[in-house]
Amino acid sequence: MALHVYSLPESLLDSLTPRNLVADPQPRTPSPTVASTSTTGSRACNFCNGAVFTDVEEQRQHYRSDWHRYNVKTRANGGQAVSELEFANLVDALEDSISGSASEDSDSEESDEDAVDTLVSKAKRKNRSTSPSQNAPTMQQSAVAWFHSPPATQIGVYRAIFNTGVPQSEYLAELKDIQHTERTWAMFMVAGGHFAGAIIRVSRETEPEEDGPQKKKKQKKPKTDTEVLKHKTFHRYTTRRKQGGSQGLNDNAKGPAKSAGAMLRRYGEQALRDDIRNLLQEWADDLYACERIWIRATGTNRKIFMDYDGCVIEKGDGRLRTFPFPTRRPTLSEVGRCLMELTRVKTSHFTEEALRAQDEAYLASLPKPKPAPVFVAPTLPAKPKPVKLSKEEEILRDKWSRLLEMVGKGRLEPLKTFWEREGEGLGGVDAPIPVWTGEKRATLLQVAARSGHDDVTEWLLETLHADPTIDVPLGRMEDADSDDSASDAPKLPKGGRRTAYDITRSRAVRDVFRRCAGVHPEWWDWFGAARVPSALSKEMEDERDDKKKTRRKGLKDKVKEREAKTKPAPEAEPELPIVAPKPSSGPIGSQRLGGSSGATEGVAGLTPEMRAKVERERRARAAEARLKGLAK
Structure with missing residues (x-):
């Protein structure tokens, strides 16, 4: 037997217990029951406790008040509704806390909002601070709330029927309170240009009582579970056949189309919007008395019902609901089917052992809660305190910076002048370069050799007698990119010692080391500790230059021979017979102004055969001239 949600048997209600509390979040602070008092009905507010109205106009004013809007938003967030006195105290406390911060000429409506x-927002933060740990596993809630009746009966009711913000632990109490009371619903559906709307009584009235046992007249039949009080359906051409989507969405995506069909569909959308809003205005009194307002509409079509000037349904109205199941094309029969789906109780038959097994399987399928991340503040390294330098140290650092700059850039003349004045104070030419300079070399000779300045290197070796045997600091892998292909220095094993000669980049600098080793072999251990491969004398340099010149000359001769072989031999020009031109028999005055061309004079008086031969010879000579130009 089908059961109606608003007329359940009392015996069944007394045996019910909440079924699916395992999927319900932690219970919030219980809010007062809003539909249990005798004042609940068409002239009472289901959100504001104790709010009863004498007429429709008073009820409308209440729905526009800040007290009602606060209770609706609070209940939607799971909070507790407050009385009108408590709301006034909250507003007074808020005004005291922000007194003097608002502008005196601000709009009162904006201030109230x-x-x-x-x-x-304050209530949200308070609920969030008192909420349980966020690490609890998230449990999905179904659209149906289930109740169990021993030994093996379960009934299900859609959660959307209950008041917003009521926790699941109070569903059973509210289900008992809503039995046998008069209530009406408004149901609207719009899609694809089709609209269907109805105002329906959804609770069964009490059956008529008999006057006495002796009267056996024909009894009146009790009214059905539901009754359609008002209904309206209409259709407008708003979508292109077999294409889907409204014309407004297509215009927003691709721009306004200019076809005749597009204009008709735009007109249909506007007409559909006007028809629905006019209908809502006609049913305004009935809508204010409805307990629930069900709307099936997409985001664009939903704007038809609310959020416009003079709208009957407020955007934040707590009575608004959406259908918690799929629906078909909006028709009056579909509205009736949806009403039947909402008001008919779902039933199942499982034993308590089977229900317990289902609960255990469900809890086992939930993901394990993740441990709360422990935030550890990163320990930042302590910033080194700047070292305060004395005036003497600052002067010394400035001298070293200037000296390294001149050596690195090869500025020999300023370097000589600076060294004559400051050389002894810096410790001599072989003094180690201080670490604080950031220089990767150990001596000035190594800096000059690495930079490729042969004149500075020669001055350091010949004049200042710089030591070429000092090792280059290890771990400088950037020195490995030197031009070793042209170097005379031997290859070093990885990690071996290096000297100034090993880090040179150019042949000119290496020649400076070899030349100095040949001229002053007694100064240093050139071929051992300094790692210079051999000495270089004047005769060796001249011999090397001669070999280079001879090699270049031989290359030039080979190139000339190759060009001579590839050059074609000139052909002998054939001798042409000399033919005397015949004198012109015509008068001189008959000649064309400007004279005749050279080509015409050369063949004048010749026979056609001779003219053709001369023309062939001219073309052959022109071809030979072009070939000669290409061969050069």
Whole structure:
């Protein structure tokens, strides 16, 4: 037997217990029951406790008040509704806390709206601070709330039927309170240009009582579970056949189309919007008395019902609901089917052992809670305190910086002048370069050799007698990119010692080392500790230059021979017979102004055969001239 959600048997209600509390989040602070008092009905507010109205106009004013809007938003966030006195105290406390911060000429309506939003935000933060740990596993809630009746009966009711913000632990109490009471619903559906709307009584009235046992007249049949009080359906051409989507969405995506069909569809959308809003205005009194307002519409079509000037349904109205199941094309029969789906109780038959097994399997399928991340503040390394230098140290550092700059850039003349004045104070030519300079070499000779300045290197070796046997500091892998292909220095094993000669980049600098080793062999251990491969004398340099010149000359001769072989031999020009031109028999005055061309004079008086031969010879000579130009 099908059961109606608003007329369940009392025996069944007394045996019910909440079924799926395992999937319900932690219970919030219980809010007062809003539909259990005798004042609940068409002239009472289901969100504001104790709010009863004498007429429709008073009810409309209440729905526009800040007290009602605060309770609706608070209940939607899982909070607890407050009385009108408590709301006034909250507003007074809020005004005291922000007194003097608002502008005196601000709009009162905006201030009231800000006050309501501020109070709701404070309530949210308070609920969040008192909420349980966020590490609990997230459990999905179904659209149906289930109740168990021993030994093996379960009934399910859609959660959307209950008031917003009521925790699942209070569903059973509210289900008992809503039995046998008069209530009406408004149901609207719009899609694809089709609209269907109805205002329906969804609770069964009490059956008529008999006057006495002796009267056996024909009894009146009890009214059905539901009754359609008002209904309306209409259709407008808004979508292109077999294409889908409204014309407005297509215009927003691709720009406004200019076809006749597009204009008709735009007109249909506007007409559909006007028809629905006019219908809502006609049913305004009935809508204010409805307990629930069900709307099936997409985001664009939903704007038809609310959020416009003079709208009957407020955007934040707590009575608004969406259908918690798929629906078909909006028709009056579909509205009836949806109503039947909402008001008919779902039933199942499982034993308590089977239900317990289902709960255990469900809890086992939930993901394990992740441990709360422990935030460890990163320990930043202590910044080194700047070292305070004395005046003498600052002067010394400035001298070293200037000296290294002149050596690295090869500025020999300023370097000589600077060294004559400051050389002894810096410790001599072989003094180690201080670490604080950031220089990767150990001596000035190594810096000059690495930079490739042969004149500075020669001055350091010949004049200042710089030591070429000092090792280059290890771990400088950037020196490995030197031009070893042209170097005379031997290859070093990885990690071996290096000297100034090993890090040179150019042949000119290496020749400076070899030349100095040949001229002054007694100064240093050139071929051992300094790693210079051999000495270089004047005769060796001249011999090397001669070999280089001879090699270049031989290369030039080979190139000339190759060009001579590839050059074609000139052909002998054939001798042409000399033919005397015949004198012109015509008068001189008959000649064309400017004279005749050279080509015409050369063949004048010749026979056609001779002219053709001369023309062939001219073309052959022109071809030979072009070939000669290409061969050069």
